[in-house]
Amino acid sequence: MCGIAGFIDLSRSSDAKRLERIARKMGDAQNMRGPDGSGQWTDPDWGVSLDHRRLAIIDLTKEGVQPMHSRSGRFVTVYNGEIYNYRDLRAELEQDEGFPGWRGHSDTEVMLEAMEQWGFENALNSFSGMFAIAVWDRQEHCLLLARDRMGEKPLYYSRQGDNFMFGSELKSLMGYKKYFKRAVDRDALAAYLRYCYVPAPRTIFKNTFCLMPGTWTCLYPDGKLMEPRPYWSLLDCAREARNKIFTAPDEAIIETLEDLLLKVIEREMISDVPLGAFLSGGVDSSLIVALMQQCALAPVKTFTIGFDDEAYNEAENAKAVASYIGTEHTELYVTPKDALNIIPQIPQIWDQPFSDSSQIPTHLVSRMTREHVTVALSGDGGDELFAGYNRHARGCSLWNNLKNIPAPLRKILSGWMSAIPPHSWDKVFKMYGPLLPSSLQMRLPGQKIHKLAAVMGAASAEEYYRDLTSIWLNPDQVTRKAHEFQGPFQNTNRQPSQEDLTGWMQFMDTANYLPDDILTKVDRAAMAVSLETRAPFLDHEIVEFSQRLPMHLRITGGQGKHALRRILYKYVPQEMIERPKMGFGVPIDSWLRGPLREWAEELLHPERLDSEGYFNTGQVRLAWNEHLAGIKDNQYKIWSILMFQSWCEHWEI
Structure with missing residues (x-):
């Protein structure tokens, strides 16, 4: 596991020292991804600089150090991840006539040899693992980028004028204000408010993208970037x-x-x-x-943390x-103070707004x-x-029942369900829960009932499921000068058929x-x-x-x-x-009314919201006041705004 970064001066006007300095600074920004070593490689003739931060896992010797060259010297790579089947691939590659032998026993060397023998895309198809790969082809003078099939490892890239840059995290790009413009994409902000993350391939910044899982791309010598191409497709x-x-x-x-x-x-x-x-x-x-x-x-060594609050423990x-x-088990009970101390670090750790x-x-x-x-x-x-989420097991049958209820009656039911505060629903379920069938027993029932009330107006199965997985149902009304871009639910070309609704739900989640x-x-x-x-x-x-x-x-x-x-x-x-499914969370709802209230009030102050101009102040303050009064559980809505606000403050956006 490592951190990778790179900078390409397409004008080819930078000398080696400048290129190395830029790459090193990009790597420094994400040094915790690889504290065991660092390395840079430059080619000033083509304006290329690569940086690698190493977390040594396989082959701890110098033979596992990156940037690493292939046997012929054609390919130079910085790579983040693990190729789990590298031993099998190693044995297969050794069958090549005239193979001279290995320098070490790292998966990186095997990866490069696979590219030498089989070509880049064929090699990708042979890998079982998680990875973000950057390879400079010294023969074709092009940059190859690839990401693992399921998206375990991240890879971001941006073209800013004559400069192309990439990195494991956005912070590696953000370090150079001279080359990277921190211009917030307001349409991406609207999408973030819906999902609590910015859906790939977009990011929170204009002209900056996340490479999609299972795809690769190529930056050609003339500066043109190939449209990312799948080598494997979940669809x-x-x-x-x-x-x-x-x-x-x-x-x-x-x-x-x-x-x-x-x-x-x-x-x-x-x-x-x-x-x-x-x-x-x-x-x-x-x-x-x-x-x-x-x-x-x-x-096996196993690890878990606990909380005194039974609802989250x-x-x-x-x-x-x-x-x-029979594992060697370690557990740590953390206090609210331990958890609260993490909050100031969140914008640095998640370097674009993220509010799960x-x-x-x-x-x-x-x-x-x-x-x-x-x-x-x-x-x-x-x-x-x-199919482990409650929405998979119950969502289909719930929708089949809802769609048969006339829309006016659904509206009345929704209003009645949301009129009762979440804590009152919790009390009812606590009192009568033991009498209910197991299918109706749930954790945090008030929160779930309010969620159901919010989606009862859906006109289709697609809209119902989108709303069920949304934080703000109306992000365009909450943000200013923004229009939510066409996300995963609108792009039918990236979806299977809805004939099997549960299977469709699983696919959309995956x-x-x-x-x-x-x-x-x-x-x-x-x-x-x-x-x-x-x-x-x-x-x-x-x-x-x-x-x-x-x-x-x-x-x-x-x-x-x-x-x-x-x-x-x-x-x-x-x-x-066997017990009701429990999410891995913390009591943000009560913290916002207690120890986090002063911090939140500062970030949500009407004058601040008005001056910054990202949000509709009235909508945000209404949600905040409803939450403080206990009328509604708006913790996720408020948390999404707070995470954006604190991110802006930390990165001076």
Whole structure:
């Protein structure tokens, strides 16, 4: 795991020292991604400079240092990530007649040799891993950029006049105000308010982009940038799978999935440094840890954090699972003060506005984990690929019921449901919850009922699901001089058919929410403390397998991840896992009315909002006052505004 950056002076007027100085400064901005070493490479004849910050994981010797040259000297690379199948590729590449041998045992050297023998795009298709790759082709004088299939590793780029720059994080580009204009894209701001992140390929800045998962591009010698081209497509995978749904007996399908998971986990445990895993006690992380223990020769190191607030605490569940599996478990109970102390660091860690509040506990557990290991496996991707969210299990049936209710009646019901404050709904459910069927028992019921009330006016299944996954339903009215750009829900060319609504929901989550929210959150939270994270569920073989699962192995009896549960219950008693799904969050709602109120009031002051000119002050203040009064739970709406405001303040936007 590393940080990469590069600068190309297309005018070719910069000398080597200037190019190296620019690259070094870009790398310094993201040094925590790779504190174990740094290196630069320049070619002043073509105006090229590359920077690499190393977090040493595989081949800790000097032979693993980057920038690295290929055997012939044609390719020079800076690369972030891991190629998990590099040992298999290494053996295959050695069969080339006249192969002279290896310098070291790094996956980077194998990657370059694959490009030498098979070509760039063919090499990409051979890799199983997570990566953001930059390669300068010294023969064709062009820059090649690529990103892994699922978007685990980030890669940003921008053309500013005669300068082209790229980096693992936006902060590497933002360091040079002379070359990089920090002009906020107001249309992207509107999209951010809807989703709590800016959907790729757009970013918060004009003329600055995020390379999409599974794609590559090329900057030619004349300065033209190739339209990013897919070398692998989740959409094609989903469409092809519709005609290849597994028809074998359930036991055979589940056994095959278990074997595949074991194979993937075993190779993702390869590391020359200490390795462990995040453990929440839920299905996904518990399954990853249980299978890791099957592959390990010693107890797996597992990590979790706990909170005193029972509504947000999973530590006891994780501890029970760890004890049963037999891991070497570490837990840390954090106080509200510990969590609140992270907030001033958020704009630096997430260097474009990002308001998934689970960023706070994710960073805390990463920081604690890094004190013991350098690599941690996670269960990320399990919910999206195997239908784990409540909206997957219940969303389709809920929509089928809603659409049959006349619109005027839906409006009346929505008004009645939202008129009762969330805390009052919570009291009702606490009183009568034990009498309700398990399908109606839920965590934070008041919040969920208000969410349902907000989407009851949807005119279509697409609008219903978009609103269900939105923070602000009317971002154009909240922002000034902005019009939300055509995002993932509007672009039907990037979607499968809606004939299978649950499958469509899963796809939309996997293609958008997963890389732009979940993986962005984990990457920044972990890399800020120099911790590498790996997500076995996101291996492309598992992704492709998941697309072919029959629906009853995804959802059974209103409960998702049926196939994963069947495997997990071979290793952990079912009663340890079965409980209402709990998100990984913190009580932002009460903090905004308490310890964060003064800070929030300053950022949301009417005069400040008016002078900065990004938001409709009346809309923001209304949401804020409703939240303070307890009339509505507007924590996510307010948090999105606060994260943008604090980001502007930190970066002097």
